[in-house]
Amino acid sequence: MPTLLISGANRGIGLELARQFSAGGWTVIGTARDVAAATELAALPNTTAMQLEATDGDSIAALVKQLDGQPIDVLIANAGIAVNLAAKPAEVTREDFLHVVRTNTFAPLALAGALKANILASERKIALAMSSLMSSIEANNWATQYTYRASKTGLNAVWTALTQEWKPLGITCGLIRPGMVATQMTDFKGIAVETSVAGLKKVVEGLTPADAGRIIGYDGTDVPW
Numbered sequence: 001m002p003t004l005l006i007s008g009a010n011r012g013i014g015l016e017l018a019r020q021f022s023a024g025g026w027t028v029i030g031t032a033r034d035v036a037a038a039t040e041l042a043a044l045p046n047t048t049a050m051q052l053e054a055t056d057g058d059s060i061a062a063l064v065k066q067l068d069g070q071p072i073d074v075l076i077a078n079a080g081i082a083v084n085l086a087a088k089p090a091e092v093t094r095e096d097f098l099h100v101v102r103t104n105t106f107a108p109l110a111l112a113g114a115l116k117a118n119i120l121a122s123e124r125k126i127a128l129a130m131s132s133l134m135s136s137i138e139a140n141n142w143a144t145q146y147t148y149r150a151s152k153t154g155l156n157a158v159w160t161a162l163t164q165e166w167k168p169l170g171i172t173c174g175l176i177r178p179g180m181v182a183t184q185m186t187d188f189k190g191i192a193v194e195t196s197v198a199g200l201k202k203v204v205e206g207l208t209p210a211d212a213g214r215i216i217g218y219d220g221t222d223v224p225w
């Protein structure tokens, strides 16, 4: 069965992705910052929990070493944060801004770059990152969420460049959007995580090289940005 690596798989959308893909027979590698506490993840069938602090280069290198060349058919760079979403411009701090961009924009790129050989060694060769409607400039018709928006629009930009760079190698890169999902990030407002992930699983399993560069919603529709 194909292998899926999901970052930030100890809770929220990442944990549900691990749950549904492992139930579907996939081999799942789910990462957690505190791997000892990731008991729900580790208890899933066909699933291995591995440690990853996604913003830390040493932690990424340790993960790659632990994988020891294991093929990764699908990467989902899912780990992400939202900090002080309602902050007015004067309340957005440099620290918050850089922390969010480091986590949501830089870390997925760093992880994908580090796992390139593992992805290339696989059959499906797919690299995905978790975007958001908040990444969209076209759909941005209300204020707030300065740091989060910047980080996810930036993610779209780096992933689009990665799409071009890796297309000739046969790697299909794409962005997925879960919808507004009831997790800790949204104070549990939004659609059920099971619904979002059931849609995302269908999207991921149906991906072909022709989908490279798309931002695809959990309902299969394209996200304008």
Ligand SMILES: NC(=O)c1ccc[n+]([C@@H]2O[C@H](COP(=O)([O-])OP(=O)(O)OC[C@H]3O[C@@H](n4cnc5c(N)ncnc54)[C@H](OP(=O)(O)O)[C@@H]3O)[C@@H](O)[C@H]2O)c1
Pocket: 007, 008, 009, 010, 011, 012, 013, 014, 032, 033, 034, 052, 053, 054, 055, 078, 079, 080, 081, 103, 130, 131, 132, 133, 177, 178, 179, 180, 181, 182, 183, 184, 185, 186, 190
């Ligand atoms: N929920 C939504 O409505 C929504 C909408 C659009 C996009 N998204 C995106 O979907 C992804 C998952 O969101 P969620 O709703 O599931 O959020 P969540 O419940 O807050 O979970 C976030 C996950 O990311 C991990 N994480 C955060 N920073 C990390 C870091 N530096 N290194 C490693 N792991 C880190 C967290 O680990 P810890 O437990 O250690 O903190 C947790 O596992 C995010 O990229 C988010 O931006 C969510």
